[in-house]
Amino acid sequence: MDKIETSFKKKGVLFTLIAITFIDYMSIGLVYPLFTSLVFDQKTGFFPPGTSDAFRGLVLGVLFSLMPLVQFFSAPIIGFLSDRKGRKTLLLVTLTIGLIAYCISVAGVHSKSLSLLIISRILLGVSGGSAAIVQAVFADISNEEEKSSYFSLFNMALGAGLTVGPFVGGKFSDPSFFSMGSYELPFWFASVIICINILLVLFFLEETKQVENNFTPIELISGMRHIQEALYLPGLRILFVCAFIFSFGWSFFIEFVPVYMMGKYAFRSPDIGTFYAYSSGVYALSCGVLIRPIIKHVSSYHVLFFGLLFCGSYVLGFLFIESAFYVWVYFPFLLFLVALIFPTLTTMISQEAMQNSQGKTLGILQSVQSMAFAISPLFSGPLVGLYPFMPIVIGSFSMLAASAVFGCFFSVKKSIEKP
Numbered sequence: 001m002d003k004i005e006t007s008f009k010k011k012g013v014l015f016t017l018i019a020i021t022f023i024d025y026m027s028i029g030l031v032y033p034l035f036t037s038l039v040f041d042q043k044t045g046f047f048p049p050g051t052s053d054a055f056r057g058l059v060l061g062v063l064f065s066l067m068p069l070v071q072f073f074s075a076p077i078i079g080f081l082s083d084r085k086g087r088k089t090l091l092l093v094t095l096t097i098g099l100i101a102y103c104i105s106v107a108g109v110h111s112k113s114l115s116l117l118i119i120s121r122i123l124l125g126v127s128g129g130s131a132a133i134v135q136a137v138f139a140d141i142s143n144e145e146e147k148s149s150y151f152s153l154f155n156m157a158l159g160a161g162l163t164v165g166p167f168v169g170g171k172f173s174d175p176s177f178f179s180m181g182s183y184e185l186p187f188w189f190a191s192v193i194i195c196i197n198i199l200l201v202l203f204f205l206e207e208t209k210q211v212e213n214n215f216t217p218i219e220l221i222s223g224m225r226h227i228q229e230a231l232y233l234p235g236l237r238i239l240f241v242c243a244f245i246f247s248f249g250w251s252f253f254i255e256f257v258p259v260y261m262m263g264k265y266a267f268r269s270p271d272i273g274t275f276y277a278y279s280s281g282v283y284a285l286s287c288g289v290l291i292r293p294i295i296k297h298v299s300s301y302h303v304l305f306f307g308l309l310f311c312g313s314y315v316l317g318f319l320f321i322e323s324a325f326y327v328w329v330y331f332p333f334l335l336f337l338v339a340l341i342f343p344t345l346t347t348m349i350s351q352e353a354m355q356n357s358q359g360k361t362l363g364i365l366q367s368v369q370s371m372a373f374a375i376s377p378l379f380s381g382p383l384v385g386l387y388p389f390m391p392i393v394i395g396s397f398s399m400l401a402a403s404a405v406f407g408c409f410f411s412v413k414k415s416i417e418k419p
Contacts, residue, residue, distance in 0.1 A: 071366060162277075
């Protein structure tokens with residue numbers, strides 16, 4: 001009877017976590033495709049006529065990079081606090097900050113204020129630490145055999161949220177599709193669904209980490225200390241390096257390839273929203289169904305190495321797609337490869353970490369990925385404005401570099417382990 005009750009509670013927590021992740025990333029996806037249009041569309045009024053594409057690209061890079069840049073500092077701290085103070089409390093705090101951020105975004109779009117949009121992106125960077133907490137809860141309720149499957153479920157929910165979000169955001173911003181459509185409406189909707197997430201956590205998520213009553217002093221530099229500690233562990237060090245290089249390449253590619261598509265295929269805001277929705281849908285399907293036979297029967301080391309190698313090679317082939325029709329045919333296999341890489345990286349890092357520091361370690365992973373997501377748009381915006389094909393080239397070579405680094409580590413590790 002106890003086993004049945006425990007199993008039922010576990011399924012309840014799983015369902016709640018999947019719902020929370022789906023809604024959280026749907027709110028992110030709602031507004032994700034809007035920034036390219038807000039910045040590069042001459043009719044939005046955010047810039048005076050004649051503003052150069054290089055400057056617009058710089059601003060786009062800042063808007064994209066602020067959220068992950070803040071996450072770099074906040075995610076390890078939030079993950080560490082969730083190890084000490086409990087997952088539920090920290091989730092409620094981060095989601096509330098996200099709600100405030102989206103309300104500020106509405107004001108920023110309405111008043112055409114870049115300053116308010118920048119403030120909202122900073123707050124969303126703090127709120128984004130919720131992903132590390134959710135992954136830590138997945139780690140809390142899973143054993144070693146279940147981790148790979150559970151992290152795949154997390155990425156499936158993430159992908160599903162990013163499927164619905166961009167599609168709805170693109171349509172809600174298009175007055176020709178929806179009479180009340182505007183750039184403000186997706187931000188309003190994001191605020192509403194974040195409220196739903198807060199209610200889900202408040203009433204349905206059970207605490208999975210024992211709360212410690214000891215006082216835990218936290219400083220901004222604490223996150224840096226946690227990262228430094230992790231880099232002293234050989235197994236974690238190489239995985240974090242690979243995570244950074246791959247995330248940099250993927251971020252550069254997926255965030256800026258719409259600029260390439262706008263120039264080559266005449267994509268508009270609704271088309272970009274549909275593209276992100278389509279890509280995320282394939283990613284969710286891959287995480288939830290298609291990759292499961294592979295991650296069950298192939299070692300994590302081989303999955304990660306060949307996934308990185310094939311992904312980098314495949315991205316480069318996008319340069320040879322001449323028709324917009326073939327974009328939709330080309331992308332599913334790429335998303336399948338990415339769906340193999342992210343859960344496998346998370347699983348391997350979680351397995352290397354101690355059980356009582358899952359929140360901190362997964363927070364560090366989010367921090368490393370966030371820094372990669374921050375650097376690529378921050379320094380690449382003007383470059384992409386001048387050379388729209390650069391996301392493809394640099395994205396591809398970054399992924400191939402990650403496969404080379406991990407391949408060298410894998411070869412050395414195997415040679416050491418031989419008797």
